[in-house]
Amino acid sequence: MEIKLNNQIKTFPEQCNVQQLLDEVIPEKQKGIAIAVNSFVIPKINWSYHLLKNNDEVLIIKATQGG
Numbered sequence: 001m002e003i004k005l006n007n008q009i010k011t012f013p014e015q016c017n018v019q020q021l022l023d024e025v026i027p028e029k030q031k032g033i034a035i036a037v038n039s040f041v042i043p044k045i046n047w048s049y050h051l052l053k054n055n056d057e058v059l060i061i062k063a064t065q066g067g
Contacts, residue, residue, distance in 0.1 A: 001013075001014065001015055001016075001052070001053075001054045002054055002055060003021070003052055003054075003055075003056050003057075003058055004055070004056070004057040004058065005021075005025065005058045005060070006058070006059060006060055010025075012024070015051060015052065015053070016051075016052055017047065017048055017049065017050055017051050017052065018035055018037065018042055018046075018047040018048075018050045018052065018058075019047040019048045021052060021058065022035070022047065022060075025060075026060070032062060032063040033060055033061060033062050033063070034060075034061045034063075035047065035058065035059070035060055035061075036058070036059040036061070037050065037052065037056055037057070037058050037059075038056055038057050039057070
């Protein structure tokens with residue numbers, strides 16, 4: 001399965017949900033991030049339930065501090 005992750009193509013051996021994807025690409029702290037799939041924000045409560053499909057576009061946004 002291919003996913004476009006932050007404008008880069010990533011290949012995964014099988015279908016996964018948003019949380020599994022995050023565990024794979026960001027194994028450390030996952031606080032302060034937002035996820036959009038095909039331009040729709042996925043609430044954190046739904047990360048474990050939202051299944052990704054081949055050719056989905058996933059955007060991971062990290063909150064930063066500063067001015």
